[in-house]
Amino acid sequence: MTDIFRCILLLERNAGNNCLDVFVACFESSGMKRDETRHNFGGPCEARRGVTFFEHRIALTQHYNNFVYCVYTPHHTCGLLVLGGQKITGSDVRDQNVLATQAIANIVKSSFGPSGLDKMMVDDIGDVTVTNDGATILSLLDVEHPAGKILVDLAQQQDKEVGDGTTSVVLIAAELLRRANELMKNRIHPTTIIVGYRIALREAVRYMNENISTKVEALGRDSLLSIAKTSMSSKIIGSDSDFFANMTVDAIQSVKTTNNKGEVKYPVKAVNLLKAHGKSALESVLIKGYALNCTVASQAMKTRIPDAKIACLDMNLQKERMKLGVQITVDDPQQLEKIREREAGIVLERVEMILKSGANVVLTTKGIDDLCLKLFVEKGAMAVRRCKKEDLRRIAKATGATLVSTLSDLNGDERFDASNLGHADEVTQDRISDDECIVIRGTKAHSSASVILRGSNDYQLDEAERSLHDALCAVKRTLESGRIVPGGGAVETALHIYLEEWATSVGSREQLAIGAFAQALLVVPKILATNAALDATDLVADLRSRHALSQRLSSDPTTAAHSHAPNGAAPGTSPQKPSSRGSVAGGAGGAGADEEARALAHKKNYRNYGLDLKRGRVGDSVKAGVLEPAMSKVKQLKSAVEACVAIMRIDTIIKLDPEQRGGEDDGHGH
Numbered sequence: 001m002t003d004i005f006r007c008i009l010l011l012e013r014n015a016g017n018n019c020l021d022v023f024v025a026c027f028e029s030s031g032m033k034r035d036e037t038r039h040n041f042g043g044p045c046e047a048r049r050g051v052t053f054f055e056h057r058i059a060l061t062q063h064y065n066n067f068v069y070c071v072y073t074p075h076h077t078c079g080l081l082v083l084g085g086q087k088i089t090g091s092d093v094r095d096q097n098v099l100a101t102q103a104i105a106n107i108v109k110s111s112f113g114p115s116g117l118d119k120m121m122v123d124d125i126g127d128v129t130v131t132n133d134g135a136t137i138l139s140l141l142d143v144e145h146p147a148g149k150i151l152v153d154l155a156q157q158q159d160k161e162v163g164d165g166t167t168s169v170v171l172i173a174a175e176l177l178r179r180a181n182e183l184m185k186n187r188i189h190p191t192t193i194i195v196g197y198r199i200a201l202r203e204a205v206r207y208m209n210e211n212i213s214t215k216v217e218a219l220g221r222d223s224l225l226s227i228a229k230t231s232m233s234s235k236i237i238g239s240d241s242d243f244f245a246n247m248t249v250d251a252i253q254s255v256k257t258t259n260n261k262g263e264v265k266y267p268v269k270a271v272n273l274l275k276a277h278g279k280s281a282l283e284s285v286l287i288k289g290y291a292l293n294c295t296v297a298s299q300a301m302k303t304r305i306p307d308a309k310i311a312c313l314d315m316n317l318q319k320e321r322m323k324l325g326v327q328i329t330v331d332d333p334q335q336l337e338k339i340r341e342r343e344a345g346i347v348l349e350r351v352e353m354i355l356k357s358g359a360n361v362v363l364t365t366k367g368i369d370d371l372c373l374k375l376f377v378e379k380g381a382m383a384v385r386r387c388k389k390e391d392l393r394r395i396a397k398a399t400g401a402t403l404v405s406t407l408s409d410l411n412g413d414e415r416f417d418a419s420n421l422g423h424a425d426e427v428t429q430d431r432i433s434d435d436e437c438i439v440i441r442g443t444k445a446h447s448s449a450s451v452i453l454r455g456s457n458d459y460q461l462d463e464a465e466r467s468l469h470d471a472l473c474a475v476k477r478t479l480e481s482g483r484i485v486p487g488g489g490a491v492e493t494a495l496h497i498y499l500e501e502w503a504t505s506v507g508s509r510e511q512l513a514i515g516a517f518a519q520a521l522l523v524v525p526k527i528l529a530t531n532a533a534l535d536a537t538d539l540v541a542d543l544r545s546r547h548a549l550s551q552r553l554s555s556d557p558t559t560a561a562h563s564h565a566p567n568g569a570a571p572g573t574s575p576q577k578p579s580s581r582g583s584v585a586g587g588a589g590g591a592g593a594d595e596e597a598r599a600l601a602h603k604k605n606y607r608n609y610g611l612d613l614k615r616g617r618v619g620d621s622v623k624a625g626v627l628e629p630a631m632s633k634v635k636q637l638k639s640a641v642e643a644c645v646a647i648m649r650i651d652t653i654i655k656l657d658p659e660q661r662g663g664e665d666d667g668h669g670h
């Protein structure tokens with residue numbers, strides 16, 4: 001279909017009749033000349049020529065089914081023009097994009113949900129990563145297709161903004177795109193689909209906020225524990241989720257701060273995750289304070305400093321050396337001695353200056369010379385060298401210190417102000433498990449927490465860190481936004497039923513796109529069930545019937561009558577499905593049966609029903625403790641639609657062939 005060959009166009013102005021001759025030579029990608037033609041067109045009139053040439057170019061393009069573009073410069077009697085490349089348009093490009101996104105979604109599909117499996121990624125230098133996290137899997141892939149890249153970016157964006165739900169967002173986006181492509185094949189214009197999707201998104205978010213999500217205050221600490229457990233259920237630490245959920249909630253609650261605007265924030269970055277080899281995951285510890293994976297610079301130093309005044313430095317406290325290239329000629333050996341003394345003196349002065357400002361804990365990212373250590377020991381201060389810069393930045397923030405990279409002020413004098421110091425209740429060197437680390441407790445500006453993860457190998461520790469990070473993010477989002485929704489596919493099914501019904505009230509062609517949006521949401525419960533080795537068709541049908549019943553009966557009887565077509569149209573979504581389990585609506589019966597079903601739906605809270613994967617049936621997700629932050633779901637839908645729209649808007653791909661080098665002989669024999 002898409003022949004790749006080069007066309008070389010030579011435009012010649014025929015001096016005689018002022019016409020334009022086009023000479024076209026076509027080469028196959030192998031370099032074989034395929035065809036050679038000369039076209040004569042245009043008339044003697046200058047103005048007319050442009051038009052004709054344009055028309056003719058289209059004809060040529062069609063003729064060669066190739067990407068040809070020309071630059072016509074009328075002043076050149078002969079010009080060499082152009083182009084090798086590939087142009088794909090219309091349904092071909094859409095098919096390609098859908099294929100690429102499906103391929104990406106298929107990679108992460110089997111990692112989705114509590115029964116999802118892990119992936120082992122080996123990079124080009126042999127580094128191994130074992131993970132279940134969607135964003136990590138995708139970031140380690142080397143995706144070349146532009147549409148695929150959009151999905152990879154989407155997962156990264158979700159990871160950055162929410163922290164969890166990266167697999168879901170990719171799956172939903174790929175499904176939305178697949179369904180959009182089907183609609184386009186049925187001659188629905190992409191613009192209509194885009195508008196339809198956006199309308200559906202708006203309505204879905206509105207419905208979720210008004211009818212599905214619950215305020216978290218009503219549920220307390222238990223709901224936070226459930227959120228953490230749900231987030232880590234699919235991960236390596238899922239089996240110890242009781243232990244880690246408590247740790248997560250304690251950690252995030254201990255870093256609670258209020259910013260200048262009076263908003264309460266829970267910065268995940270204030271929770272420092274450290275990894276230590278050995279022992280089992282259950283021996284991980286949470287420390288209220290900032291733990292640094294370093295030790296004091298000298299054994300003689302104190303290992304506990306109460307009422308700490310902390311100096312955070314990003315500079316060397318080592319003997320000052322002459323700059324490279326500086327040459328000094330001395331003829332007196334005493335002068336040389338003086339130079340040496342001065343070299344050592346400079347750094348000693350600096351240390352004294354810092355200690356004089358009142359600092360009793362000095363942390364630096366660089367080295368500290370042994371000759372300075374004496375000063376610290378004499379003054380009873382603690383010094384720690386080779387800290388990570390990122391750690392110091394956070395400590396500076398938590399203690400109210402300033403990370404100082406030079407002591408010089410604008411006049412060139414050196415000084416260290418006491419205002420650069422941070423404060424904490426105490427700094428100690430603690431033995432935690434087999435390791436020693438510095439712990440800063442009671443930081444004054446912001447509180448902080450640290451988790452020391454234990455595990456037998458690097459892969460496990462890395463994955464545990466990622467999983468804990470996901471859980472911390474999920475709890476943070478819940479605390480900040482204050483709303484939760486039931487998980488296990490409950491939200492998606494509820495939105496599916498609602499949107500399918502609501503689509504019928506939209507009298508324009510966007511209805512089809514809204515219907516497709518509703519259908520696409522079902523991908524979540526379907527994959528959850530499939531990954532748990534359950535019958536997705538059966539379970540999803542059961543789930544749908546309960547949500548349909550709940551929505552039909554929970555709405556006001558008058559509006560219900562209004563919104564439902566006579567005799568319960570919408571055949572696919574009829575809530576009165578004759579259930580083999582006999583537990584749902586019973587028969588289609590009269591008012592009495594309806595009343596009974598209504599009572600049952602209320603009593604059993606069908607609107608919270610999701611998949612209970614352990615028992616292989618549907619159940620109340622809120623009761624089962626499968627909860628997710630509402631904000632994460634909203635963001636998932638929004639980002640998925642945006643990515644889908646971005647890909648759907650593409651109708652042409654023009655890809656130039658890479659420039660071929662070294663083909664020509666330069667006459668030098670190489």
Ligand SMILES: Nc1ncnc2c1ncn2[C@@H]1O[C@H](COP(=O)(O)OP(=O)(O)OP(=O)(O)O)[C@@H](O)[C@H]1O
Binds near residue numbers: 135165489614
């Ligand atoms: N116990 C459970 N029963 C049913 N569904 C569950 C349970 N625990 C989690 N889920 C569901 O699993 C899904 C989350 O799975 P998972 O954590 O693998 O993916 P993700 O959060 O989208 O991506 P990632 O965690 O990789 O960033 C959610 O839809 C959640 O409702």
Ligand SMILES: [Mg+2]
Binds near residue numbers: 164165166231232234
């Ligand atoms: Mg998750």
